Amino acid sequence: MELGKIRRGFFYSLNLSGEFTVVKNNELDRVVNHQLSPDEPLYSDLRSRQFIYELNDKAPIQLLALKVRTKLSRLANFTNLHIFVVTLRCDHSCPYCQVSRQSEDKAAFDMTKEMADKGLDLVFRSPSPALKIEFQGGEPLLNFELVKYIVLEAEKRNESLGRDLAFVIATTLSLLTDEVLDFCKAHNIYLSSSLDGVEELHNTNRPRAGKNSYQKFIEGLDKARLSLGFNSVSALMTTTEQSLPQVKSVIDEYLRLGFNGIFLRPLSPYGFAIKTKKYRAYNTERWLDFYKEGLAYIIELNKSGIRFTEQYTSLILTKMLTSNDPGFVDLMNPSGAGIAAIVINYDGGVYASDESRMLAEMGDESFRLGHIEHNTYEEIMLSDKLLDALEDSFTLSVPMCSDCAFEPYCGAEPVYHHAVYGDTVARKPESEFCKRNMAIFKHLIELMRSDAETKQIFLGWANRC
Amino acid sequence: MLKLGGRVVEIKSQEVNNNELFSVSTKEDLPKVLRASRAFLVSDADVPEGFKHYLILESVAHLINALPVNSEYTVLPQDYSYIADEDVIRISKDKSSIRVLYRASSPNNGILISEQCNHYCLMCSQPPKAIDDSWLLAEAAQLIKLIPQYTREIIFTGGEPTLYGGKFLDILRLAKSYLPNTSVHILSNGRSFKSDAFTKSYSLIDHPDMMVGIPIYSDDPAQHDYIVQAKEAFDEAILGILNLKKYEQKVEVRVVLHKQSIGRLRQLCEFIGRNLLFVDHVALMGLEMTGFTRANLDELWIDPYDYKDTLSDAVKILAGYGMNVSVYNHQLCLVNDDIAPYYKKSISDWKNEYVEECDGCKRLSECGGFFSSGVQNGYSKKLTAFK
Ligand code: SF4
Numbered sequence: 001m002e003l004g005k006i007r008r009g010f011f012y013s014l015n016l017s018g019e020f021t022v023v024k025n026n027e028l029d030r031v032v033n034h035q036l037s038p039d040e041p042l043y044s045d046l047r048s049r050q051f052i053y054e055l056n057d058k059a060p061i062q063l064l065a066l067k068v069r070t071k072l073s074r075l076a077n078f079t080n081l082h083i084f085v086v087t088l089r090c091d092h093s094c095p096y097c098q099v100s101r102q103s104e105d106k107a108a109f110d111m112t113k114e115m116a117d118k119g120l121d122l123v124f125r126s127p128s129p130a131l132k133i134e135f136q137g138g139e140p141l142l143n144f145e146l147v148k149y150i151v152l153e154a155e156k157r158n159e160s161l162g163r164d165l166a167f168v169i170a171t172t173l174s175l176l177t178d179e180v181l182d183f184c185k186a187h188n189i190y191l192s193s194s195l196d197g198v199e200e201l202h203n204t205n206r207p208r209a210g211k212n213s214y215q216k217f218i219e220g221l222d223k224a225r226l227s228l229g230f231n232s233v234s235a236l237m238t239t240t241e242q243s244l245p246q247v248k249s250v251i252d253e254y255l256r257l258g259f260n261g262i263f264l265r266p267l268s269p270y271g272f273a274i275k276t277k278k279y280r281a282y283n284t285e286r287w288l289d290f291y292k293e294g295l296a297y298i299i300e301l302n303k304s305g306i307r308f309t310e311q312y313t314s315l316i317l318t319k320m321l322t323s324n325d326p327g328f329v330d331l332m333n334p335s336g337a338g339i340a341a342i343v344i345n346y347d348g349g350v351y352a353s354d355e356s357r358m359l360a361e362m363g364d365e366s367f368r369l370g371h372i373e374h375n376t377y378e379e380i381m382l383s384d385k386l387l388d389a390l391e392d393s394f395t396l397s398v399p400m401c402s403d404c405a406f407e408p409y410c411g412a413e414p415v416y417h418h419a420v421y422g423d424t425v426a427r428k429p430e431s432e433f434c435k436r437n438m439a440i441f442k443h444l445i446e447l448m449r450s451d452a453e454t455k456q457i458f459l460g461w462a463n464r465c
Numbered sequence: 466m467l468k469l470g471g472r473v474v475e476i477k478s479q480e481v482n483n484n485e486l487f488s489v490s491t492k493e494d495l496p497k498v499l500r501a502s503r504a505f506l507v508s509d510a511d512v513p514e515g516f517k518h519y520l521i522l523e524s525v526a527h528l529i530n531a532l533p534v535n536s537e538y539t540v541l542p543q544d545y546s547y548i549a550d551e552d553v554i555r556i557s558k559d560k561s562s563i564r565v566l567y568r569a570s571s572p573n574n575g576i577l578i579s580e581q582c583n584h585y586c587l588m589c590s591q592p593p594k595a596i597d598d599s600w601l602l603a604e605a606a607q608l609i610k611l612i613p614q615y616t617r618e619i620i621f622t623g624g625e626p627t628l629y630g631g632k633f634l635d636i637l638r639l640a641k642s643y644l645p646n647t648s649v650h651i652l653s654n655g656r657s658f659k660s661d662a663f664t665k666s667y668s669l670i671d672h673p674d675m676m677v678g679i680p681i682y683s684d685d686p687a688q689h690d691y692i693v694q695a696k697e698a699f700d701e702a703i704l705g706i707l708n709l710k711k712y713e714q715k716v717e718v719r720v721v722l723h724k725q726s727i728g729r730l731r732q733l734c735e736f737i738g739r740n741l742l743f744v745d746h747v748a749l750m751g752l753e754m755t756g757f758t759r760a761n762l763d764e765l766w767i768d769p770y771d772y773k774d775t776l777s778d779a780v781k782i783l784a785g786y787g788m789n790v791s792v793y794n795h796q797l798c799l800v801n802d803d804i805a806p807y808y809k810k811s812i813s814d815w816k817n818e819y820v821e822e823c824d825g826c827k828r829l830s831e832c833g834g835f836f837s838s839g840v841q842n843g844y845s846k847k848l849t850a851f852k
Pocket residue numbers: 395400401402404405406407410411428433434435437438
């Protein structure tokens with residue numbers, strides 16, 4: 001049993017399977033000193049969640065083991081998501097963007113067919129029965145020929161291999177043409193896009209020649225939904241300083257456009273976000289207020305019968321309320337870097353995560369695992385860079401995390417901690433990642449404890465991941 | 466309510482020292498070779514020859530005179546007028562009573578395997594008897610061979626059917642062989658399946674459509690054990706479920722709702738969602754007012770009206786976890802509207818009855834009504850007909 005103190009006199013209690021309960025100070029003493037009487041409801045609650053068991057009980061150990069196995073079962077499949085950065089070139093110039101280039105120089109910033117072939121070799125070495133290939137940039141549609149080549153080649157190779165193959169293009173939608181859509185439709189390709197909020201906010205956040213990125217997005221969204229199906233296009237938002245006072249209008253914008261959820265994302269400390277000081281524009285407390293205000297609004301929407309989720313919350317709730325692990329890279333232990341996702345950069349560099357290649361753009365190659373043309377699969381996957389990062393950051397052995405009640409919900413995040421604090425572990429009391437997540441965990445538990453309807457709504461979210 | 470068994474008016478039959486099972490026929494032109502093992506249900510003076518036995522309802526008792534000479538026959542009280550073609554009956558060895566063991570028109574026929582049990586549930590509808598009743602097992606084997614292949618489902622009940630161990634598995638093998646298209650549902654307390662060896666042999670029967678229904682009454686082991694009046698019952702039932710799933714067998718969790726199980730019903734549903742997400746079905750069932758329930762009424766009875774919000778929450782939790790859940794044995798006017806998608810009209814067709822409060826109710830045809838035991842022994846005072 002792991003304990004985390006909340007307010008004076010209360011403790012959060014969790015076990016390895018993520019089951020939780022909240023106990024009072026004096027109750028905890030009695031639990032620990034074996035003074036709890038079997039007639040007390042708390043005794044039943046704790047026994048039902050396998051915090052305590054009686055001498056002859058055999059089922060609790062089996063159930064606990066099964067739940068922990070289930071949570072970790074994903075690891076056996078190893079890498080699912082493979083990101084191909086087909087070009088760094090982009091038609092946008094977002095100030096918080098980590099990597100993109102305004103350039104016509106294809107030779108310098110585009111991936112070649114030869115590299116793509118090698119990249120596919122790597123993809124199909126993964127033992128995972130499901131493989132997802134995501135195209136990123138820059139703006140991947142600026143190198144659409146290569147996207148097509150990779151899709152067709154992957155499908156050809158997969159004919160004899162029979163994996164469950166899926167494709168996603170991360171795009172601003174501004175360059176969608178009928179040709180692109182026809183191809184996406186024929187090959188079941190999903191589109192993942194970005195929307196930061198209402199027109200003014202979106203255009204400020206995402207400048208583009210013509211100052212029309214919002215309008216381009218809307219046009220693209222309509223076209224893509226019509227052609228590929230309503231749910232084949234998703235959107236991600238990034239919280240900038242300008243977003244902070246208007247969380248409701250951001251959510252309303254998603255609602256208005258028919259999305260069934262939103263991912264309230266803080267800025268990441270990579271690339272231009274750091275260079276341009278955007279990352280420091282607000283602190284974690286301010287972002288938490290933004291998040292909590294947004295979440296409260298979304299819960300109200302649900303209470304009035306509108307199905308709409310906050311996706312980061314859903315991921316955490318899946319860990320809190322079910323025995324499944326959603327496999328979200330930021331919230332994985334061991335870290336999802338390299339094992340949940342891997343990145344093949346435009347220049348053939350292989351990175352442990354999307355963030356890792358952004359670090360590299362800033363001159364930090366700590367998570368560059370190798371090169372697609374010069375290193376074997378084994379050299380890449382067994383590289384010290386990856387294994388050390390995974391092992392060092394393993395939360396069950398990291399100071400503070402290993403004693404933290406919320407460890408089952410949290411993640412290792414070595415890349416983030418390295419980027420901001422210079423080492424993969426960092427001191428968690430100083431970590432903004434720790435601060436943000438711990439606050440969210442507590443907030444969600446308090447919301448569920450104080451309102452049965454919210455708990456019911458959350459249960460629905462937890463099981464949709 | 467249909468009367469399934471009891472004394473007959475008159476039997477004329479040779480002395481045999483056994484119960485006899487007959488498949489009933491109403492077909493006058495049944496091929497002769499098939500008649501030798503069947504009982505013919507007489508409806509008019511035109512009685513075909515060659516049947517092993519003849520059944521005559523009391524109202525047409527005069528037709529005895531129309532029977533072929535030296536026929537064996539039974540005169541049945543009018544209660545049995547529902548007996549139809551391809552039903553199976555038992556005539557007791559003392560030649561005084563009959564029992565209807567299978568009804569071709571019923572969607573759920575139960576086959577009693579044993580009256581012995583290692584539970585002693587507060588609300589048991591079939592109170593256990595600690596006697597050797599292996600004759601029931603033998604009868605089940607006979608019965609299976611007489612049941613028509615088009616039968617949709619048979620339910621093996623007890624007592625605890627698995628107490629006969631390997632012999633019960635033989636019955637299941639027989640069912641698979643003689644009734645390959647019939648689903649098999651087994652009502653078991655699940656404890657036998659804590660044995661890996663037993664569960665493995667069970668799984669090796671490899672029946673295409675067989676499910677074990679196992680009761681779990683509380684997330685608190687002590688409360689479950691109290692309700693079933695047996696120590697370690699919860700622990701063993703859970704181990705049983707895990708074993709069954711290890712061998713990829715279908716499992717249903719059954720929860721009877723009463724005063725002792727309602728208190729932690731929400732917690733139980735969370736427990737199921739968290740620990741037993743892989744079970745195939747969860748059945749939430751109203752209390753049947755028979756057997757021990759009547760003796761323990763004070764400890765068990767709670768008006769369904771008073772727990773309707775708890776029931777709604779329970780269903781929402783299970784459905785929230787994406788589980789397949791059904792509500793049985795409840796009256797429509799005593800559940801909230803949100804139960805509708807999970808509401809099942811009845812557990813057993815011959816048990817449905819209604820009471821005077823139901824007169825003129827617009828939804829009577831959708832409503833599961835009552836067990837006849839409920840009509841006799843008490844039901845909610847809060848019924849309100851839909852007008
Ligand atoms: S990062 Fe912080 S919240 Fe997460 S497990 Fe470690 S100490 Fe706990």
